[in-house]
Amino acid sequence: MLPVLAVQFGALNLNRLGRGCAVGVLGVLLASWWGPGFAELDPALGGVREQDQFRLISQRTGGLVERYGPRARLLNLSDRMEVAMGRIPSDPVPWGDADDLEKRLAAPPLPSELWLASSGPSQAMERKLKPLQSQVVQGGYNCDQRANDLSHARLLRCRFEAMGRSE
Known part of the structure; x- marks a missing residue:
């Protein structure tokens, strides 16, 4: 479509005058298309273009x-990238998945x-x-959100709440 119009x-x-008007209209069209494409990246608005924030x-x-x-x-891939960039300490403990969590909750002492x-x-x-949160809550943990600023x-x-003890 664009080549035909060109x-x-x-x-x-x-x-x-006609060329000047045509260039002006083309500029307005380009700005109306281009501007919203980058509005998501405005740090003042806390926007992100990606649909994930593994890095953070x-x-x-x-x-x-x-x-x-x-x-x-x-998450482990993100950790490796952040280590390579020097943003986190080297050799982080790997992330576990739901199966790893289930095994860990079955092996005392609980963290x-x-x-x-x-x-x-x-x-x-x-x-x-x-499902992961349900597992840990059933295991006696109380979870609180630590990243309210992330979209x-x-x-x-999640902290373990022993019977009769509260922190």
């Missing part, structure tokens, strides 16, 4: 242990604290993280 426009025999999860959990997520492979994370579009992220990620710190 040929049609090129064939027009416009005077100086890696940065916030670098150095922590007992980390689990439904997309452990992608006093563990971390759950997921990233992606809101509905998919919640749907994937919910495409959830990071939960």
Whole structure:
């Protein structure tokens, strides 16, 4: 479509005023198309173009242990990239998936604290993280959100609540 319009426009025999008007209209059209494409990246609005924030999860959990997520492979890849960039300590403890979490909760002593994370579009992220959160809550943990400022990620710190003890 665009090549056809370019040929049609090129064939027009416009005077100086006509060319000026045509360039102005073309500029307005380009600005109306181009501007919204980058509005998501405005840091003042907290926008992100990507539908995930694995990098920020890696940065916030670098150095922590007992980390689990439904997309452990992608979280581990993000950790490796952040280590290569020097943004987190080297040799982070790998992320575990739902199966790893189930095994860990069955092997005493239970950790006093563990971390759950997921990233992606809101509905998919919640749907994937919910089973892991249910597992730890059933195991006696209380989870609280640690990344309220992230739009495409959830990071939960879960602390073990022993019977009769509260922190």
